[in-house]
């Protein structure tokens with residue numbers, strides 16, 4: 001598969017998957033998800049890959065979630081080669097790939113982009129990184145991994161705060177709430193992420209595989225919740241209420257959700 005929205009590179013047993021739509025702050029569309037899933041499967045299948053790093057192109061953004069401009073203009077996140085919208089499959093690939101996945105968050109991790117780093121095994125953040133959810137402001141939500149797994153990481157009160165108020169949190173605040181593992185200057189981010197990756201690559205692959213799946217087993221029921229959440233979001237996504245959120249973002253105005261109370 002030829003990539004347009006993602007860059008994929010392997011060196012020193014480390015696969016680096018870069019979300020590569022800097023002109024849209026690495027927001028994803030159908031094609032981006034398809035390419036990311038392909039890249040994760042490639043890293044999974046390659047015995048020469050021990051660890052995966054997920055990052056974003058440029059210095060401003062890791063990923064700001066679904067492409068709101070595309071959605072406001074066309075009523076969807078666009079097509080993919082195989083015609084599927086495989087966000088659930090991508091979430092499961094990040095979670096199930098039997099190799100550690102390190103998020104190197106190089107700026108905004110917002111909405112669905114925030115969920116990506118939540119799903120990764122560990123997160124290294126640059127000092128300029130900002131974390132948060134945006135769904136209730138723009139007519140979307142992730143009532144699967146994005147809520148249930150987040151709650152396991154930061155606790156229920158904080159997770160509710162993050163979702164209900166759509167605030168943004170600095171890298172230091174994220175570190176303080178256990179949402180990230182380390183904060184470094186932006187210039188050192190990839191060096192630091194690669195250091196962590198090299199250390200994990202020296203470990204027993206079977207031990208890491210078993211540990212990852214053991215950690216996963218504890219939250220495996222979330223899979224069913226995530227599927228149901230996706231079903232609900234599919235119905236909600238093109239409703240007038242959801243479209244008001246997306247249009248308001250595209251028109252740079254405050255949404256008016258009052259008719260839907």
Ligand SMILES: CC(C)(COP(=O)(O)OP(=O)(O)OC[C@H]1O[C@@H](n2cnc3c(N)ncnc32)[C@H](O)[C@@H]1OP(=O)(O)O)[C@@H](O)C(=O)NCCC(=O)NCCSC(=O)c1cc(O)c2ccccc2c1O
Pocket residue numbers: 024025027064065066067068069070087108110111112113134135138140141142233234237249
């Ligand atoms: C990310 C921001 C906080 C940045 O704010 P800042 O003030 O620094 O910059 P601007 O707001 O001026 O943005 C600069 C530039 O980038 C464009 N942009 C930003 N975000 C997006 C985006 N998500 N999609 C497309 N384009 C984006 C913005 O328009 C500007 O362009 P200019 O041409 O005007 O320069 C802030 O921008 C922000 O809050 N962005 C919105 C974040 C957001 O709403 N994300 C989507 C949430 S919903 C979602 O992610 C989602 C995930 C899923 O998994 C789904 C699954 C199934 C169905 C739906 C899903 C879904 O909706």
